[in-house]
Amino acid sequence: MDATPRPPLHPLRIDRDRLLRRIDELAAIGALPGGGVCRLALTDADRQGRDQVVAWMRELDLEVTVDRIGNVVGRRRGREESLDPVVTGSHIDTVRTGGPLDGNLGVLAGLEVVAALRDAGITTRRPLAVAFFTNEEGARFAPDMMGSGVQQGALDLDHCLKTVGIDGETVGDELWRIGYAGDATPGLRAHAYVELHIEQGPVLDREGITIGAVTGVQGISWTEVTLRGVSNHAGTTPMALRHDAGLVAAEIAVFLRRLALEIGPPMVATVGALTLRPNLVNVVANHAVLTLDLRHTDEATLQEAERRAFAEVAALAEREGVQVTTRRLARFEPVAFAEAIIGRVEGIAEAMGLSVRRMPSGAGHDAQMFAPHCPTGMIFVPSIDGISHNIRERTAPDDVVAGADVLLQLLLELAG
Amino acid sequence: MDATPRPPLHPLRIDRDRLLRRIDELAAIGALPGGGVCRLALTDADRQGRDQVVAWMRELDLEVTVDRIGNVVGRRRGREESLDPVVTGSHIDTVRTGGPLDGNLGVLAGLEVVAALRDAGITTRRPLAVAFFTNEEGARFAPDMMGSGVQQGALDLDHCLKTVGIDGETVGDELWRIGYAGDATPGLRAHAYVELHIEQGPVLDREGITIGAVTGVQGISWTEVTLRGVSNHAGTTPMALRHDAGLVAAEIAVFLRRLALEIGPPMVATVGALTLRPNLVNVVANHAVLTLDLRHTDEATLQEAERRAFAEVAALAEREGVQVTTRRLARFEPVAFAEAIIGRVEGIAEAMGLSVRRMPSGAGHDAQMFAPHCPTGMIFVPSIDGISHNIRERTAPDDVVAGADVLLQLLLELAG
Numbered sequence: 149m150d151a152t153p154r155p156p157l158h159p160l161r162i163d164r165d166r167l168l169r170r171i172d173e174l175a176a177i178g179a180l181p182g183g184g185v186c187r188l189a190l191t192d193a194d195r196q197g198r199d200q201v202v203a204w205m206r207e208l209d210l211e212v213t214v215d216r217i218g219n220v221v222g223r224r225r226g227r228e229e230s231l232d233p234v235v236t237g238s239h240i241d242t243v244r245t246g247g248p249l250d251g252n253l254g255v256l257a258g259l260e261v262v263a264a265l266r267d268a269g270i271t272t273r274r275p276l277a278v279a280f281f282t283n284e285e286g287a288r289f290a291p292d293m294m295g296s297g298v299q300q301g302a303l304d305l306d307h308c309l310k311t312v313g314i315d316g317e318t319v320g321d322e323l324w325r326i327g328y329a330g331d332a333t334p335g336l337r338a339h340a341y342v343e344l345h346i347e348q349g350p351v352l353d354r355e356g357i358t359i360g361a362v363t364g365v366q367g368i369s370w371t372e373v374t375l376r377g378v379s380n381h382a383g384t385t386p387m388a389l390r391h392d393a394g395l396v397a398a399e400i401a402v403f404l405r406r407l408a409l410e411i412g413p414p415m416v417a418t419v420g421a422l423t424l425r426p427n428l429v430n431v432v433a434n435h436a437v438l439t440l441d442l443r444h445t446d447e448a449t450l451q452e453a454e455r456r457a458f459a460e461v462a463a464l465a466e467r468e469g470v471q472v473t474t475r476r477l478a479r480f481e482p483v484a485f486a487e488a489i490i491g492r493v494e495g496i497a498e499a500m501g502l503s504v505r506r507m508p509s510g511a512g513h514d515a516q517m518f519a520p521h522c523p524t525g526m527i528f529v530p531s532i533d534g535i536s537h538n539i540r541e542r543t544a545p546d547d548v549v550a551g552a553d554v555l556l557q558l559l560l561e562l563a564g
Numbered sequence: 565m566d567a568t569p570r571p572p573l574h575p576l577r578i579d580r581d582r583l584l585r586r587i588d589e590l591a592a593i594g595a596l597p598g599g600g601v602c603r604l605a606l607t608d609a610d611r612q613g614r615d616q617v618v619a620w621m622r623e624l625d626l627e628v629t630v631d632r633i634g635n636v637v638g639r640r641r642g643r644e645e646s647l648d649p650v651v652t653g654s655h656i657d658t659v660r661t662g663g664p665l666d667g668n669l670g671v672l673a674g675l676e677v678v679a680a681l682r683d684a685g686i687t688t689r690r691p692l693a694v695a696f697f698t699n700e701e702g703a704r705f706a707p708d709m710m711g712s713g714v715q716q717g718a719l720d721l722d723h724c725l726k727t728v729g730i731d732g733e734t735v736g737d738e739l740w741r742i743g744y745a746g747d748a749t750p751g752l753r754a755h756a757y758v759e760l761h762i763e764q765g766p767v768l769d770r771e772g773i774t775i776g777a778v779t780g781v782q783g784i785s786w787t788e789v790t791l792r793g794v795s796n797h798a799g800t801t802p803m804a805l806r807h808d809a810g811l812v813a814a815e816i817a818v819f820l821r822r823l824a825l826e827i828g829p830p831m832v833a834t835v836g837a838l839t840l841r842p843n844l845v846n847v848v849a850n851h852a853v854l855t856l857d858l859r860h861t862d863e864a865t866l867q868e869a870e871r872r873a874f875a876e877v878a879a880l881a882e883r884e885g886v887q888v889t890t891r892r893l894a895r896f897e898p899v900a901f902a903e904a905i906i907g908r909v910e911g912i913a914e915a916m917g918l919s920v921r922r923m924p925s926g927a928g929h930d931a932q933m934f935a936p937h938c939p940t941g942m943i944f945v946p947s948i949d950g951i952s953h954n955i956r957e958r959t960a961p962d963d964v965v966a967g968a969d970v971l972l973q974l975l976l977e978l979a980g
Binding site: 354409420423 | 763767782799804821832836838925953
């Protein structure tokens with residue numbers, strides 16, 4: 149028996165065809181010849197995409213503001229205009245070989261919710277805002293989540309405007325060039341923030357589940373390990389006299405898999421990069437560089453994983469007589485989303501007859517920038533085969549629609 | 565009690581200063597600015613080196629012949645000219661960053677033995693021959709041990725003459741260019757073949773032993789393993805759903821070390837080359853290429869090591885759901901030297917008060933081409949720190965001299 153009173157489902161549903169059509173129309177801008185989409189942040193293709201979304205916002209009578217880092221917010225009036233808005237959104241920039249849904253789905257589903265409300269003649273108590281944030285992907289300018297980071301105070305505006313991209317242009321210059329250097333001061337107080345996104349991983353697809361109630365974003369620890377041994381002839385050097393940097397690198401990679409399995413889900417640990425020198429068949433490697441990527445939703449567990457990994461790196465290197473140096477490449481603490489919102493994503497999905505599970509996000513999202521400031525949550529829908537940042541990124545249309553309908557219900561509840 | 569009669573040591577010794585001076589003089593040809601020597605096979609530097617050694621041969625009244633693959637043999641008459649000669653020698657070509665002793669020591673020590681015999685007025689019963697063989701290193705033209713291989717029938721002359729080097733020139737053209745395309749048909753019947761060489765490994769140096777009585781040359785098995793997994797997001801892909809080609813590559817490298825330790829010396833096993841794709845910190849590798857270098861002096865054991873390695877590669881790949889293909893890069897059976905000669909190297913060293921141990925050669929040598937055809941052996945002297953194919957290649961002068969004196973005694977015994 150569940151004693152918690154649950155709001156009943158609203159009978160309103162989004163317009164499937166209109167949502168899928170808008171997704172296709174936006175994906176046509178920057179479309180790649182072989183499929184997929186390329187709209188790197190602040191390029192001409194990004195400008196065209198922005199212009200299209202802003203046009204849709206205006207068609208829906210949203211009040212559009214652009215801030216100095218180029219974030220665009222479309223605001224719909226509420227019955228009590230003095231209240232902070234409920235905000236939804238995501239990003240419309242893509243990686244170089246992106247798909248139609250990463251980011252775009254969250255923005256276009258937000259617009260679809262507004263459109264459905266308008267069609268039904270519903271005005272919520274709180275204002276609603278649909279936002280898209282500049283340079284979430286970080287594929288042209290580092291770091292990623294730049295627009296939401298500046299807006300929510302995690303990143304410095306002036307520093308970001310001066311950031312030079314992979315092609316030598318700066319964020320500030322490119323914002324001016326494409327006409328999205330707005331005059332609003334970044335900052336948006338939200339009553340709550342929710343974001344619909346594709347999972348970008350295989351969990352929902354493998355388990356046949358439609359909705360992910362996202363519990364937070366994993367903490368990330370990236371470390372580069374450099375090992376210096378002694379280069380020796382592979383034929384003439386007995387095993388006992390070796391100082392094989394390549395072997396230690398391999399042992400670290402094997403240990404990291406064991407560590408992840410011992411700690412158990414949601415721990416993930418990866419050695420994605422490993423380079424040997426001289427990298428010859430008959431020479432014991434005297435130099436190895438590898439990266440450790442550790443992620444967990446719990447900061448204490450992530451720290452434990454780091455401790456155990458670093459201790460093992462040191463022990464393995466010492467046993468082989470190899471020198472080790474480490475360099476931190478990145479470190480982000482885990483972000484926890486609001487239990488109230490996680491629970492409502494579950495409750496709404498169940499009430500709609502959709503399968504649902506709680507899960508962390510392995511990737512970073514704009515939502516995590518809001519989490520310290522207001523109740524925040526995310527809704528995931530399945531990525532077929534877990535494929536992401538790839539022209540073969542796909543989600544079943546039924547799942548796209550289901551996610552948007554959960555978003556509609558959630559925004560209705562939050563905005564009253 | 566040892567029942568085997570041992571020949572007494574001859575009182576003759578080599579001339580230390582003359583040997584060390586010739587080593588320095590030859591090393592001055594092709595000397596590198598920072599130390600070390602570069603006389604790649606059939607270059608102008610190699611020609612200058614050859615001319616110098618041939619001049620020394622003529623000063624010693626040796627009958628010099630050059631065969632069609634450029635091998636040079638300097639022959640000293642014996643008391644019974646109808647008998648096959650006892651042959652010693654090595655090579656004078658070097659790798660790009662070679663040292664003064666690799667190969668050169670065996671040739672110059674052979675000349676020094678002849679000089680010492682001449683000075684003492686000694687004529688052996690059998691003829692003596694000192695040879696240097698074309699392109700032992702294989703650093704400009706593949707394969708290595710080309711001259712001795714052609715001479716002893718393991719390689720085809722015409723094929724080798726057409727071989728194109730790393731700079732686009734052929735062996736045949738370069739032999740003509742430098743004046744070493746001789747007219748003698750390759751082929752040299754030897755009563756026995758012995759070669760003095762630096763160890764090129766750390767064993768003698770580590771153990772403080774002066775003389776290695778070489779038991780044979782290890783068999784070599786080189787295999788390239790290609791692993792094809794699935795590229796996935798390191799943050800969003802749970803461990804249980806991965807097909808990580810990089811992990812399997814690392815597991816193979818770790819297994820190979822364990823295999824070598826389990827089989828025990830002289831087994832050596834090395835993963836010297838390992839390349840991942842896309843080789844990014846946050847992407848599970850979908851592609852890995854690594855090399856397996858397995859060596860043992862016993863063919864059955866080498867085959868056992870191959871069987872176990874390939875079985876483990878297949879099992880590890882299957883467990884991770886990664887596709888595996890293998891390609892054989894090289895395979896040479898072990899070569900066993902003659903027990904009679906190994907025993908005499910030991911006996912002579914002991915009689916001279918030198919420390920000695922039996923050991924296999926981890927590297928290939930011209931001697932192995934003679935082993936199928938006549939009693940063959942090698943004498944090793946220590947490489948300081950085991951450094952080889954490096955401008956820091958060094959051997960203590962006392963050890964150089966000791967090795968040459970053992971060679972002198974051995975040649976005297978064999979030639980009678």
